[in-house]
Amino acid sequence: MRRVWALVGKEFADQRQNLALFLPVLIVGIVAIAMPVVVAIVIPAVAGEKLSDSSDFEVALELYRDQPGLRGLNPEAAVQAFIFQYFSLMFMLIPITCAMSIAAYSIVGEKQARSLEPLLATPLTTMELLGAKVLSSLLPALLMTVACMGIYMLTILAFAQSGVIWAVLAPRTLAIVFVLGPLAGLAALQMAVCVSSRVNDARTAQQIGVTIILPVVGLFISQLMGAFRLTTPLMLVIAVVLVGLNAVLMAVAIRIFDRETILTRWK
């Protein structure tokens, strides 16, 4: 692990020198925090109307009256809680975006600096090299997720009705943000590692890796359309699928990260 951490340290130094890498995740984070605040707090305040008076949210009210955590809330707070919970799906995009932009750059960056060959000439194994690349992308992604979630909660605490925060801080939200999000992020960054082993610029790797966002957006829209509810069993199924996908991607990454191909074809 000593060698892995040595390389992780180098990657962090690289990231500090290249803060533009965090721009996409900052945009996603701001949107994920701002959108529900605008919908649940700003628009009703500007319009002078209550969300609970709108027929659009009747379904939400009915749905959430069944939840023990929401029973103590007044109708307006229950709708706010519904919106904040609903938008928490957006937080899955934070680790995905962050991990992907860092991982794609980290392999392609080595190619561009022609620093991979001396690196491969050290006792570092392929597993250690990929492990370091994955860790150094995943850790900042998790840190960004925690930071954005913290800001989200503080925003809810500051602007939403009392009690809403406890309804949002339910196991379901936490599972989405801290289990499904990181698993999806890990899958995205492993895709980026696989792709960047075969391409010569970070943008191509990111463009291909970005496809992992599509199922998340699909989930978001499907829920919005009322096609299904993200229930606990469904989240469990998604988590299992993501774990399987990560295992497959890890095996593929190790297999295609062939030293000989990389050294002879990377120009």
Place this chain on the structure above:
Amino acid sequence: MALDDVSFELKSGEIFALLGPNGAGKTTTLRVLAGLIAPSSGTVHLDGVPMTPATSSQLRAHIGFLTEAPGLWDSLTVRQNLEVYARLYDLDSPRKAVDEALALFEIPDRAKDRPAELSKGLRQRVALARSLLHKPRLVLLDEPTANLDPESAREVRELVMGLRQQGRTVLLCTHNLDEVERVADRVAVLRTRLIAVGSPEALRQRLFAPRVRVTLRQLASTYEPLLRGAGLTDIRSDGTQMSVALNGTPLTTPDLVRRLVQAGADIEAVVQEEPPLEEVYLKLLHPEGGVQ
């Protein structure tokens, strides 16, 4: 096929130069030796241990590889670059090893600089320091003086010769035949297959007859009939100089000089002719004399 039937042994503490035209497989040979590429058949042994997927990582700890491009990380300082590698090589005291390397390569004052701020020569020196941090037994150098100015190239050459004094084995891959002439104990000429291996002197003797160049005060051609009469057949005269091949005759250099003096020649200089390594190299690559 990049390489075919290439087999040679490196002796401890020697500088071995690998020569060959572009695409001959020199860099591939270095990569195979460094454990970066597995040969489709055959094995690399380091101190008797075969390089296999299982031993590759362990053996790489005893090999230093200076790649053609320095490949330094511009986001890190020189010290940080070296420290990462010291940790990758699992050195007990990375900071101490880096301090020693910086001192050895006379770059402690550039420790806080980033590689992008350094000249090509200094970058190469840092890369060389990086490849020697872990005091490897085998040092592989791919074009270590390519694109360097004469002064920097000389410094790198001196560092390479210093490695021999420390008992390290150096495999040098270069196009610079003058450099090879100066530093190499043995040479291998490669063009996908190994064409020849030996010391520069042995290769010269194998390919060229020993010749003596005599500089006279008189016109050299005047004395040609005298020497032909003594049984010498390969004589080339050019103004006051003559080049004579002595092989295949009973004459030695003192005999030659004696005969010329007795015939009244005023001799200014007598030197043993050594064809430059470039001629040896070209003759090995083109035995028919097709390319000069």
